[in-house]
Amino acid sequence: MTQTEEQQTELHSGHNLEAGLLERVREWTDLFPWWRLIRTLRLAASPTMLAMTAGTLLIWILGLRQAKEFSEAGIEQFPSIFLSETPVHGLLWTLLVWAPPAILLTRQGGLLAAGRNMTGIRLGFTLGLQRSWRGWFAGLMPLVAAFAIAMAMVPLGWLTRLAPDQPLLEIPAGLLSALIAIPSGVIAVGGLVAIPLSWAALGNEQDSDPLNALSRGYESLFRRPLHLAFYSGIAALFASVIFCIAAGIATAATLMSGFFLDLSGCSPNVRAVASNALAMIPIVMVTTLSWGLAGGIYLLLRYNTGGQEVEDLWEQKTAAISPLPELPKH
Numbered sequence: 001m002t003q004t005e006e007q008q009t010e011l012h013s014g015h016n017l018e019a020g021l022l023e024r025v026r027e028w029t030d031l032f033p034w035w036r037l038i039r040t041l042r043l044a045a046s047p048t049m050l051a052m053t054a055g056t057l058l059i060w061i062l063g064l065r066q067a068k069e070f071s072e073a074g075i076e077q078f079p080s081i082f083l084s085e086t087p088v089h090g091l092l093w094t095l096l097v098w099a100p101p102a103i104l105l106t107r108q109g110g111l112l113a114a115g116r117n118m119t120g121i122r123l124g125f126t127l128g129l130q131r132s133w134r135g136w137f138a139g140l141m142p143l144v145a146a147f148a149i150a151m152a153m154v155p156l157g158w159l160t161r162l163a164p165d166q167p168l169l170e171i172p173a174g175l176l177s178a179l180i181a182i183p184s185g186v187i188a189v190g191g192l193v194a195i196p197l198s199w200a201a202l203g204n205e206q207d208s209d210p211l212n213a214l215s216r217g218y219e220s221l222f223r224r225p226l227h228l229a230f231y232s233g234i235a236a237l238f239a240s241v242i243f244c245i246a247a248g249i250a251t252a253a254t255l256m257s258g259f260f261l262d263l264s265g266c267s268p269n270v271r272a273v274a275s276n277a278l279a280m281i282p283i284v285m286v287t288t289l290s291w292g293l294a295g296g297i298y299l300l301l302r303y304n305t306g307g308q309e310v311e312d313l314w315e316q317k318t319a320a321i322s323p324l325p326e327l328p329k330h
Contacts (some may be wrong), residue, residue: 033300034234036113036310043108043292044242044285048121052101053288054280060097064090091143099135099199102291104128106196107203109292110299114311123316131202138198138210142191149184153177193228194218196291200298206314220301227304228297235293239286246282254278 043049107127108118119127156173194217201213208216220228257274299310 033303033310034231036115036300037231037234037238037293037296039112039115040109040289040292040296041238041242042112042118043105044246044289046108046118046288049105049108049288049292050284052104053291054284056097056101057280057284057287060094063093063097088143095136095139095195099139100128100132102196102199102294103131103135103203105203105288105291106200106295106298109295110200110204110313111295112292113296113299114313116313119316127203127316134202134208134210134213135199138202138214139195141210141214142187142194146184146188146191149180149187152180156180190218190221193221196294197221197298197301200295204295204298204313216298216302216305219305220298224301224304227301231297231300235290235297238293239289242289243282243286246285250278250281253281 104124104127107124111118118124156177160170160173194214197217197220198210198213201208201216202210205213254275257278258271261271261274299313302308303310
C-alpha cells in the first residue's frame with residue numbers, strides 16, 4: 001500500500017447518522033411522541049363538541065342538584081337511586097351521564113392524535129350511544145370488585161363481636177382486615193384512571209369488550225406509571241393554556257355584556273344569567289379538551305405497553321353513497 005492510499009484510508013468519511021437513530025425517525029412525533037397531543041387542541045375549538053359537552057354538564061349538574069333537593073325534602077318514595085348525597089350515588093349518576101359523550105370525545109381525540117380528521121357528527125354520536133352500555137359496565141366493574149373484596153371484612157367484624165375485648169382475636173382480625181383492604185383500595189383508586197382509559201379503548205378499538213377495555217386501563221396504569229404521569233403532565237399543561245385563553249375570553253365577554261345590558265336597562269336576572277353562562281366557557285372548553293387528550297394518551301400508552309402504532313386505528317364503516325343517475329344522451 002502506497003503512502004497516498006494510507007492517507008486516504010485514514011481520512012474520516014463522516015458520521016453515518018442515517019444508519020442509526022435517524023434511520024428510524026420519520027417525523028418529530030417519533031422523537032417526541034407527546035407532540036401528537038397538540039393536534040387534539042382542535043377539539044377546544046369545535047362548536048359541535050363544545051355544545052355537546054355543555055349540554056352534558058348541564059344535565060349532570062341539574063341531576064345532582066335535583067337529587068339534593070329531593071334528599072333535603074325527605075322524599076323517600078321517589079323511584080330513583082340517585083336521591084342520596086353519598087359518593088356512590090354521585091358516581092353512578094356521573095357514569096350514567098358521561099359515558100356516551102366521553103366515548104365520542106376520546107374517539108375524536110384519538111383520531112386527531114393519529115393525524116386523521118375527526119369523525120362525522122352523526123357517525124360519532126352513533127358510536128357513543130351504541131357503546132354506552134359497555135362504558136357503564138366498565139365503570140361499574142371496579143366499584144363492584146372493590147366492594148366484593150371489602151365484604152370479606154364483614155365476617156371478621158362479626159367474629160370479634162362474639163368475643164369482645166380479646167386482644168388475641170382483635171389484633172389478628174385487624175391486621176387481616178388491613179390486608180383485605182389493600183387490594184380493594186388499589187382497585188378503587190386505580191379505577192379513577194382505568195375507567196377513563198377504558199372509555200378511550202371502547203372508542204378507539206374495533207372489537208373491545210368492557211373487561212378488555214378495563215384491563216387495558218389498569219395495564220397502562222401499573223405497567224407504565226411514569227409514561228402515564230409524563231403524558232398527563234403534558235396534557236395538564238395544554239389544558240392550562242386553553243383555560244387561560246378561555247378565561248380571558250369569558251372575562252372580556254362578561255365585561256362587554258354587563259356594560260351594554262346595564263346600558264339597556266334590563267333586569268339584573270338577565271345579566272346574572274349571561275354572566276353565569278359566560279363563566280362556563282373555560283370549564284366547557286377544558287372538559288372537552290381533557291377527554292380528547294385522554295384518547296390521545298391512551299394511544300400513546302397502547303404503543304408503550306404493546307407496541308401497537310398510534311396510527312393503527314380502525315375506520316368506521318359509513319353508508320355507501322349511491323351514484324347519481326346518468327343524464328340521458330340526446
